[in-house]
Amino acid sequence: MILFLGLDNAGKTTLLHRLVQHHPTQYPTSEELSIGKIKFKAFDLGGHQIARRVWKDYYAKVDAVVYLVDAYDKERFAESKKELDALLSDEALADVPFLILGNKIDIPYGASEDELRYHFCLTGITTGKGKVNLVDSNVRTFEVFMCSIVRKMGYGDGFEWVSQYIK
Ligand SMILES: Nc1nc2c(ncn2[C@@H]2O[C@H](COP(=O)(O)OP(=O)(O)OP(=O)(O)O)[C@@H](O)[C@H]2O)c(=O)[nH]1
Numbered sequence: 001m002i003l004f005l006g007l008d009n010a011g012k013t014t015l016l017h018r019l020v021q022h023h024p025t026q027y028p029t030s031e032e033l034s035i036g037k038i039k040f041k042a043f044d045l046g047g048h049q050i051a052r053r054v055w056k057d058y059y060a061k062v063d064a065v066v067y068l069v070d071a072y073d074k075e076r077f078a079e080s081k082k083e084l085d086a087l088l089s090d091e092a093l094a095d096v097p098f099l100i101l102g103n104k105i106d107i108p109y110g111a112s113e114d115e116l117r118y119h120f121c122l123t124g125i126t127t128g129k130g131k132v133n134l135v136d137s138n139v140r141t142f143e144v145f146m147c148s149i150v151r152k153m154g155y156g157d158g159f160e161w162v163s164q165y166i167k
Pocket residue numbers: 006007008009010011012013014015044103104105106107147148149150151
C-alpha cells in the first residue's frame with residue numbers, strides 16, 4: 001500500500017484523481033484507490049489525531065509514503081515539517097521509502113526546491129534522484145521532487161524514482 005500523507009489542502013485528493021485518470025476502469029472513493037495490486041490511501045495530517053490513529057493500523061502494509069507539501073503555503077511549512085519529522089523518525093516506518101512532493105509549482109512565488117529543502121532541513125541529506133542502489137545500506141530512502149499535480153508535471157518522475165525501492 002502507498003500512503004499519501006500531508007496537511008489538508010496539500011493536494012492528496014487531486015493526486016489520487018489524477019492517478020485514476022490514467023486508469024479509467026477504477027471507481028475509487030476520494031481517499032482510496034487501487035491500481036493492480038497496489039492500494040493507495042490518503043490521510044490528512046495536522047491536528048487530526050483521529051486520522052493518525054486510523055492510518056497507523058496500516059503501518060505494517062505500507063510500501064511507500066508519498067508526503068505532499070503545498071510549496072506555495074510557506075506559512076504552514078513549520079506545521080508540515082513537524083508532521084514529516086514525526087513520520088521520518090517513526091521506528092515503524094524506518095524501512096519505508098518516502099517520496100516528498102513539493103506541489104503547486106505552477107503558482108508563481110511558491111517555494112523552489114532549494115527553499116523547500118532549506119525549510120524542511122532536507123538540504124544535502126536525501127538519498128539521491130535517479131537510480132541509486134541502497135540495498136546494502138541502512139539509510140532511509142527519501143527524496144524531494146517538485147510538481148504541479150494540476151499541470152501533470154513532476155510527480156511522474158517522483159513515482160518512477162520511488163518505484164525502484166518498492167519490493
Ligand atoms: N495551483 C495548484 N493547485 C492545486 C494543485 N494540486 C492541488 N491543488 C488545489 O489545492 C486544493 C487542495 O487540494 P486537495 O487535493 O483537496 O488537497 P488534500 O491534500 O486532499 O486536502 P483535503 O481535501 O483537505 O483532504 C484544491 O483546491 C486543489 O485544486 C496544483 O498542482 N496546483
